[in-house]
Amino acid sequence: MTEKTQLRSREWFDNPANPDMTALYLERYLNYGLSQEELQSGKPIIAIAQTGSDLSPCNRHHIELAKRVRDGIREAGGIALEVPVHPIQETGKRPTAALDRNLAYLGLVELLYGYPIDGVVLTIGCDKTTPACLMAAATVNIPAIALSVGPMLNGWFRGERTGSGTIVWKARELMAAGEIDYEGFIKLVASSAPSTGYCNTMGTATTMNSLAEAMGMQLPGSAAIPAPYRDRQEISYFTGRRIVEMVHEDLKPSDIMTREAFLNAIRVNSAIGGSTNAPIHLNGIARHVGVELSLDDWQEYGEHIPLLVNLQPAGEYLGEDYYHAGGVPAVVNQLIGQGLIHEDTLTVNGRTLGENCRGTEIADTNVIYPYEQPFRADAGFRVLRGNLFDSAIMKMSVISNDFRKRYLSDPDDPMAFEAKAVVFDGPEDYHARIDDPALEIDENTVLFMRGAGPVGYPGAAEVVNMRAPDYLIRQGITDLPCVGDGRQSGTSGSPSILNASPEAAVGGGLALLRTGDRVRIDLGRGRADMLISDAELEERRQALEAAGGYPYPPHQTPWQEMQRGVVSQMDSGMVLEPAVSYRRIAQG
Numbered sequence: 001m002t003e004k005t006q007l008r009s010r011e012w013f014d015n016p017a018n019p020d021m022t023a024l025y026l027e028r029y030l031n032y033g034l035s036q037e038e039l040q041s042g043k044p045i046i047a048i049a050q051t052g053s054d055l056s057p058c059n060r061h062h063i064e065l066a067k068r069v070r071d072g073i074r075e076a077g078g079i080a081l082e083v084p085v086h087p088i089q090e091t092g093k094r095p096t097a098a099l100d101r102n103l104a105y106l107g108l109v110e111l112l113y114g115y116p117i118d119g120v121v122l123t124i125g126c127d128k129t130t131p132a133c134l135m136a137a138a139t140v141n142i143p144a145i146a147l148s149v150g151p152m153l154n155g156w157f158r159g160e161r162t163g164s165g166t167i168v169w170k171a172r173e174l175m176a177a178g179e180i181d182y183e184g185f186i187k188l189v190a191s192s193a194p195s196t197g198y199c200n201t202m203g204t205a206t207t208m209n210s211l212a213e214a215m216g217m218q219l220p221g222s223a224a225i226p227a228p229y230r231d232r233q234e235i236s237y238f239t240g241r242r243i244v245e246m247v248h249e250d251l252k253p254s255d256i257m258t259r260e261a262f263l264n265a266i267r268v269n270s271a272i273g274g275s276t277n278a279p280i281h282l283n284g285i286a287r288h289v290g291v292e293l294s295l296d297d298w299q300e301y302g303e304h305i306p307l308l309v310n311l312q313p314a315g316e317y318l319g320e321d322y323y324h325a326g327g328v329p330a331v332v333n334q335l336i337g338q339g340l341i342h343e344d345t346l347t348v349n350g351r352t353l354g355e356n357c358r359g360t361e362i363a364d365t366n367v368i369y370p371y372e373q374p375f376r377a378d379a380g381f382r383v384l385r386g387n388l389f390d391s392a393i394m395k396m397s398v399i400s401n402d403f404r405k406r407y408l409s410d411p412d413d414p415m416a417f418e419a420k421a422v423v424f425d426g427p428e429d430y431h432a433r434i435d436d437p438a439l440e441i442d443e444n445t446v447l448f449m450r451g452a453g454p455v456g457y458p459g460a461a462e463v464v465n466m467r468a469p470d471y472l473i474r475q476g477i478t479d480l481p482c483v484g485d486g487r488q489s490g491t492s493g494s495p496s497i498l499n500a501s502p503e504a505a506v507g508g509g510l511a512l513l514r515t516g517d518r519v520r521i522d523l524g525r526g527r528a529d530m531l532i533s534d535a536e537l538e539e540r541r542q543a544l545e546a547a548g549g550y551p552y553p554p555h556q557t558p559w560q561e562m563q564r565g566v567v568s569q570m571d572s573g574m575v576l577e578p579a580v581s582y583r584r585i586a587q588g
Ligand code: FES
Pocket: 058, 089, 090, 091, 125, 126, 127, 164, 197, 198, 199, 203, 205
């Protein structure tokens, strides 16, 4: 790294060639309370990109942590400016928080590019806040360091751990079986959220925060620290100190988020049992930083990595346990032991991932398993293709023994099955009809969800994991395979084929499927097909086109309409396509 001599903020605050504008810039920031001496002293101006707000409880603790970040920035010789990022609250935003990932991205790009900012602390946490911030940092490419808000403390109910999101699926089953009522339902679910912080399960938040560290964008060991712990305050201070040094070293996102860093993240994702949302977000970040990354990379590098982390929904434990067991560095060290990590990738502390993580022992082998005796085998994603879609993914590790018995019992072809399709058009249709006996859903049915993709929903809803009808649950059948062009919550463990691209709303094969059709799913060969002749499919396609295509609901907001016009499909990151060509814009 070369020592940076000219800070970009000098163009605003200390530009003798343009005294008019310099004076104007200066007087208004003086008005905020800074002094001319500070603004012209050559101190880096550091933005704290604040994703916490009253609307976003998962990240709200960042408002408190920002004080320690400021302390660190100031002590290292920088000037801190806390700036708002458009809030993204996973559980609060209608129709879906995923709609706002690209909006927050756009806003942050404008902010980092258009103001006198030399470096940025990205306050990450709740699901989409992490990719939104990393995507913006990739596009602008000024020195950037991420700071996780940390997970909530473990939830407890009657002596058992209750985990975010995962408890909802459990509570639904209990209510459908008549074991709890509405009040009991809410009490049980709320027990999983005992403190400030993000979801304490291995959902999309813990996944994306872990991967941000594995990619080198956070200080080592920081992702897993629970939000209320004192260590979280401490790491906030060190993060603030470090970003100032990074500006002087000119250490940029493009130096850190290389293809090797993404491949490391793919492997770590399998080992932690990461969310099926991770490929969407990582492929999106990769596109903005200009790294080639495809779903095939996920299968090639990730599929056969075993699951090491015993966290809900796949396992038993929660965020506090993950931290005490060693967090990301302990997982990375297990992979290093197998030669599965590019150790020389650079991280925000100026050292390599190998230097940071090599030798970090597991502190609790109930929570993080050693590679040689993993919690489960083959924890990555299988990519499926066929006449239903060009690509979709399945997390093979969620296949239960019960599922295997019901669907994968053909001794001649144990990884394939045929079944009847029952098709729902969006989550509202599913909620209205799932318990309708006329659908004749039985234990050999595949449930399909369409109209739930980036254009159809819009933003792509987390709705593909559908429960079985009440009458089947009462017979003890809870898992039916689900297939769809939407997403699935990372906190759900249901056996689903997800993220189908292209979606029905842009003419994907799912739009041609009808309830009652036979489908064949071949997990071994990575195929998913309707057993319908090509001639019949062509007839259906022409009929659909004559009817104006697969219908989706009208735009509710201007942003929905704008995004629908330019968003890519999930396999290529669900990004704003015209934004992809804007790379490293701070370098001109
Ligand atoms: Fe915000 Fe899960 S809802 S992290």
